[in-house]
Amino acid sequence: MTTKLLRGRTLSFLRTPYDVNDHGSYRFEMDGALLIKDGVITAVGPYVQVKAALSEAVEEIDHRPYLIMPGFVDLHIHFPQTQMIASYAPDLLGWLNTYTFPAELGFSEAAHCQQIASAFCDELVNNGTTTAAAYCSVHPGSVDALMAEAARRNMLMIAGKVMMDRNAPEGLLDTAETSYRDTTALIRRWHGAGRGRIAITPRFAITSTPAQLEAAGLLVKEWPDLHIQTHLSENRDEIRYSCELYPGARDYTDIYANYGLLHSKTLLGHCIYLSERERDVLSETGAVAVHCPTSNLFLGSGLFPLEELSRRSRAVRTGVATDVGAGTSFSMLRTMDEAYKIQQLLGARLNPLKSFHDMTLGNAVCLGCNDRIGTLAVGGDADLVVLDSSATSLMALRMAKVSSLAEELFMLQTLGDDRAVVETYIAGNASKSSRSRPESRSAQESLEARPC
Ligand code: GUN
Numbered sequence: 001m002t003t004k005l006l007r008g009r010t011l012s013f014l015r016t017p018y019d020v021n022d023h024g025s026y027r028f029e030m031d032g033a034l035l036i037k038d039g040v041i042t043a044v045g046p047y048v049q050v051k052a053a054l055s056e057a058v059e060e061i062d063h064r065p066y067l068i069m070p071g072f073v074d075l076h077i078h079f080p081q082t083q084m085i086a087s088y089a090p091d092l093l094g095w096l097n098t099y100t101f102p103a104e105l106g107f108s109e110a111a112h113c114q115q116i117a118s119a120f121c122d123e124l125v126n127n128g129t130t131t132a133a134a135y136c137s138v139h140p141g142s143v144d145a146l147m148a149e150a151a152r153r154n155m156l157m158i159a160g161k162v163m164m165d166r167n168a169p170e171g172l173l174d175t176a177e178t179s180y181r182d183t184t185a186l187i188r189r190w191h192g193a194g195r196g197r198i199a200i201t202p203r204f205a206i207t208s209t210p211a212q213l214e215a216a217g218l219l220v221k222e223w224p225d226l227h228i229q230t231h232l233s234e235n236r237d238e239i240r241y242s243c244e245l246y247p248g249a250r251d252y253t254d255i256y257a258n259y260g261l262l263h264s265k266t267l268l269g270h271c272i273y274l275s276e277r278e279r280d281v282l283s284e285t286g287a288v289a290v291h292c293p294t295s296n297l298f299l300g301s302g303l304f305p306l307e308e309l310s311r312r313s314r315a316v317r318t319g320v321a322t323d324v325g326a327g328t329s330f331s332m333l334r335t336m337d338e339a340y341k342i343q344q345l346l347g348a349r350l351n352p353l354k355s356f357h358d359m360t361l362g363n364a365v366c367l368g369c370n371d372r373i374g375t376l377a378v379g380g381d382a383d384l385v386v387l388d389s390s391a392t393s394l395m396a397l398r399m400a401k402v403s404s405l406a407e408e409l410f411m412l413q414t415l416g417d418d419r420a421v422v423e424t425y426i427a428g429n430a431s432k433s434s435r436s437r438p439e440s441r442s443a444q445e446s447l448e449a450r451p452c
């Protein structure tokens, strides 16, 4: 049995904070400690108390003055888009056809899948993200590679093979039958194997025929505990085209509802332009609208109406995600910075306590996994991030004038990125500092090989 004691400023959320003064929404210890046994948190509290209760000497890791928090949770990210992040395109459909689909064609090769799976998990860990809901490519081998890599690191990874049987290059198309068969085989191979989970993943209405959405609906009936992930209402052209392809549907949301794809474990990326009727449907089904701020800005998709969705009497559940590679950073700190700015443009304010709640407990609740992750509660998995609020010279300068925890968190989200992540623990294992640098051609060599 491996036991370790982490010491630092511990912070975790108990519920959604109402405002910056909602001190009852979180637990903070200036000199706190976590006792971890075999990857599980077994004691938490003030350092002196946790230390005094120990019956034997244990390894002690002193992270003071850093913050120790539950690891970040990313609710929507595309693993095959790791290497085509930052591709220059005018909008969603142009970006998909010009860069994304060609990049995903490469995932027919096992070696490429393994290389990018390793780089993808490195980026997550580097940025303090310990759990992600990830889209793979259409190829089952891409799921095998990601799940194997996540299992090697003992990460709680939720992933699915995208089901897509039209409106994409030939090499990216499955059929209703093969997508059903392949997803079933992946569920049997990976779901519940260690910390791995499979999500049913019809990419979006444009790339699925009615027969394929029916197959997805059948999978949902057969595996009611699985997450479902897809895209909804991201871009006006996408909405128009989706409704043309499904003329019998009342609106875009109705397409998914008609095939039984909306329930409390459904994660719907974007949800920018929903009508009142569609919002009611999401509220009734408990499906989660996932805000992807850096992606929405990068593709010029639109501004996520967070206040309108969450403040209405029939509230819609919301979460937050990077959506790499339309999203421009793996960092949940960068993501919340952009989320804040989007709300500013809409005349609303995101309070920093809520931002840090959303990246941790909030997203874990959206996944229905808050019994294991997103908190520092005893019995939970020791998936943690250690954050340095003075990571850069500018942050250190600013930190000297910070006078409250909320102010510190706001500064951390506004100026922070992977440099602020001192360490990432996955099931109790320090995983950032132990990371070996990936082998790559030298920068000079690759520049020389590039056409002018
Ligand atoms: N809609 C369908 N596929 C995608 C994708 O890969 N990224 C984004 N942002 N939207 C999508």
Ligand code: ZN
Binding pocket: 076, 077, 078, 231, 269, 323
């Ligand atoms: Zn996406």
